[in-house]
Amino acid sequence: MKMTKVFQAFLMLQPQLVDLIHEMQPDCIVSDVFYPWTSDVAAELRIPRLAFNGSSFFSYCAEQCIKEHKPHLEVESNNEKFKLPGLPDVIEMVRSELPSWITRHKPDGFSQLLDVIRESEKRCYGMLMNRFHELEASYEEHLNKIIGIKTWIIGPVSLLANNEIEDKESRGGNPNIQTTNLLQWLNEKEPNSVLYINFGSLIQMSRNQITEIAHAIQESSQSFIWVIKKNDEDNDDDIVNKGLQKGFEERMSRTKKGLIIKGWAPQLMILEHKVLEGF
Template sequence: MATISFPNDSKLGEQDVVFLMVPFPAQSHLNQILRLSHLIRSRGFPVHYAASAIHCRQAKLRHEHDTLLLNTSGIIFHELPTPPFNSPPPEPYSSVKFPQHLWPSFEASLNLREPVGALLRELSSSVDTTRTRTRRLVVIHDNLMSYVVQDVASVPNAESYSFNCGSRFCNFCLTCQFSGKPFPVVEVDPEEIPTLDNCFIPVVFNFFSIQNQFDHLSHGKLFSTCRPIEGPYLDLLAQTTDADAVDKTTKQWAIAPLFPVTANEDDKTHPTLEWLDKHPPKSVIYVSFGSTTTMSREQINELALGLEESKQRFLWVLRDADRGDIFDAESTILPLPEGFEERVEGVGKVTRDWAPQLGILRHPSVGGFMSHCGWNSCLESLTMGVPLATWPMHSDQPHNALLMTHILKVGVQVIGWGERDELVTSSAIKKSIERLMASSEGHAVRTRAEELGKMIKQSVDDGHRELNAFLTYATR
């Protein structure tokens, strides 16, 4: 492999390529774009990160709380003006699992076109301390912000690249659904494939349509995935894109994982990691459902009882779902069954704080992850070689769960998507935990997850080829 040369930090003043990052205002999207910002900044390029004041603050706060990530020094944050939006609490008893309470913040993002356009023009014509003018402005935007960055087309020295935070498998399933083409994956019955209308709420379709109108302005596509996990679907989608494209020149790069795959000596300690230190290898199941999931009191009780009855060690992150503005009000303290924490003391731990998920999944005591199957959580779990107990809630999560259980075979189901409207009982939860943590099936699943984790880490050790290939192309 040829050596790729990037600018040194000591010569940043001479650098004539500038990067502008434009994330979508949801936690996993903010986080992934910020992680990518770090990787680009570490190669010596100036990096600007533009979001509303609320979401810049959120991204920085939670990034600093992650014990395995770098701080945000060196990245220039731009707090864009956004009209006020409603920030209602989550609805645990809603019949729809999609986080409808976040919709006002998502819709408000459409108002960022004008300030982003002004920033584009400013950065594209800026002059640094050595009087070097920006030769190229590289705009990396969430694919759900294509409308917002559309003015990049009017900036002569700018190029935009869309960044997709979801799985290629999900995208391929939905592509087959829309096109009416057969689904060529023998491991999954086509009848089991979730559909757009039962994963999202109707208003989302119009939002997607708005973004798709400007998708053609992107000079290339970045995907938060890697070939060891989704190689076949990257190839299938590339074939579809090439067949449908007018000029057949769309560039695509799979650049994950974007987080450190090995621990750093400077990593901070955290109470959850200190608790894990007291337990045997691969003996603890980590339970967390991300930043957009909220459960009813009845479901929390069933989950608590299932964990207790399984007799397995567990670490449970029990938090309410994010609001659109996480600083607007204190999160609700979700109640547990009376006496639960006392009964499981020493065997189980419940934390209500923001937890360092990467550090937890990397810890040798963790042997399983009960997850909503958000794509970021799937990537982190697989990279660390940790198998999953899948419990999808909405959006791309049902597709991701199928990929984990039916295709990669690195997980077991807590529930199938067809059972999404039912209360998941303590007995079903107990059974899934025992399958993953204390059965021959679980051992086989764990072995496959560990093998896949080694392949993912090797892809990073080999030089992050696709990320470097993208940077070489974008800065040509």
């Protein structure tokens, strides 16, 4: 539901942005991939459009491979492995790892939007990628030469913003988060010893998923920070009711093994801390 509202908001901006672009008469349009209609505006004005893609070369190439070759339809079960043909490396997957917008029989609104996005990208002058060459050189070459889309690498863009500790603490901030206490907790840990768990702002976790993650964390004895998203109507008790066992949070806090943050977290500050081992 939240994801649908985000995309509806993108579309609601279109008339105002179209008017602004025509008024400004730019020489080029740089727009996020989720604004596919800007390709049409660029064509009207006879100027290039560059689409910004915050994902990776690898995921883009893998998605194109699956959509073109459909290797997941050649296996008989969700757990049978199939290979993604034509990629620089031998990549194997199972059907259960694919997103629902690929596997469902009838297209939904999101899959239709992605089709529109991919079609608009073909009409772009090229794409700006939030990556760097040393990380994905072979997939950068694959996207340019095999798929045939020009790309320019401009990442990682996170290095260009929020350099001050105050910015990292407060970006999109939640007044309920005491960053001083969080930093103290992090500073008490050994380097490369903490796992950061966060599935993003758009993912809706089920009660069973939260329960299973909590069991896994407890069994692993791994130090962790776990960010659990709250819906607008949720309070702390709702989070427990959604799957956290009673007493789990208190046990983790008492043993200083884990820290649970409900809602927003200063993610940039956490990820840059020396104690982080994995995300």
